[in-house]
Amino acid sequence: MKKLTKRDVFNILNDRFKEGFVKLSQIPKPESLKDMQKASKRIVEAMRKGEKIAVVGDYDVDGVVSTALMKEFFASIDYPVSITIPNRFSDGYGLNPTVLDRLDADLIVTVDNGISAHEAAQLCKERGVDLIITDHHTPGETLPEAYAIVNPKQRSCSFAYEEICGAQVAWFLIGQLKHDLGVTLDMKRFLDLLAIAIIADVMPLRHINRSLVQAGLQMFERSERPSIAFLRGALKKQHFKSDDLAFGVAPLLNSAGRMADASIALDFLHAKNHFEASVYYARLLALNTQRKAEERRVFEESLRFVDDAPAIVSVGEDWNEGVVGIVASRLADRFARPAVVLTRSEKGYYKGSGRSVGDVDLYGLLDQSKEHLLGFGGHKKAAGLSVEKDRLGLFKETFAQAAMKVPKEHFIDEKGVLGELDFTQVDWELIDIIDRFAPYGESNPMPKFAALNVEVLEHRRVGEHQDHLLLTLRQHGRLFKAIQFRSEATIEKDHIDILYYPVKNHFNNSTSIQLYINKIL
């Protein structure tokens, strides 16, 4: 491993942004998305005629934020619209015939879903309802028959940035509507919410996504939106980082759709005052606690299915569909193998989610096992799938065989490890260099370093369940406090090798540098 200096760290990070940082002012105009003008004109026409408009969202964080933006926009111009977020348990996903039958509308606008709503699109057509689909999911071979489709991933769209989330597409639609209606509206007012969606939907934190998240994180510090102000207090944070949204805020909002109904998350985001925010927050917190308990149960039961095979397939009878994805990613992390977690559906077959590890192409593995699958979809890192009961064994076998063919080095997750960095290089200048390229997350991983032969002066367990490890470490005469969260390590030697990154630690009005340990090698 290469031995680095601070200067090397700067150069490596700087290289990630060869094109430079994109500024908010450089974000393309909404009209550069295909069908955007057509969609906006139709909505404006509907408003002039007083037609009934229905917005249909989705139950994950991106879908909830997309819906929240639309709701907020129409409220700001005082035009009544009906807002629907399908319930994953009773309605299923996205705009489908069940949901459609509940709507009374002349015009339907989907956000963060719809690109595969062929059946619903057909029904809309038969019923004389115009359908505008706004989505960011990868389109299939054919597109649904809709009045307009706004999706940067459709082949005929030349928008410069394909990797944007559903809420961003909705945000662009609002920008176009604002223009076409000639209303004054600060598009920045939505950026606190937008940042949550970009991070929760694991969008690459590059190009326009970077500047939007950066601006959104800054808004978190001063936003007067009651929900965000409440989060500052509840999470005891003044400064928010991308990880705070990824691991603090997003799971909380997601728990609503996972365990009950996503509308609770929507209500929280739009709480009118501190009291209302506290009421919805309490409900989210309870659902999140329930989600964590269910996640722990499913994870523990899943462990029984882990054997020597290079891929994991865990199958349950009564696992909550809402947590199988998280459990799959925990299994993949823990065992450094792709993992699939399935649970029995009401219809008798098994369905669930898979997550990959390192550089292993999960979609490719599933594609090689597709003769035993009812259906599957997704991408390299995450996928959804369904299997008939009597094919479970065969699927597991073929899936493992496909994984067997993948070279070993693809299983290693070295994302973000830049090289060896001695403690002598760790100072405020290094922290400044690292801060300059934040926010970190997808496609801009937090830079991690190796430090070898580090002396352990002190170590003890801390936290409510004693699950964190607190250490005092010394190398080349430099001493740091270090922490490993959810540590499974036991310290038996007086010198260790670690993967780590330095962070600013605020404690009792003083600021110091602390090391976060990713791994004790």
Ligand SMILES: [Mn+2]
């Ligand atoms: Mn989405």
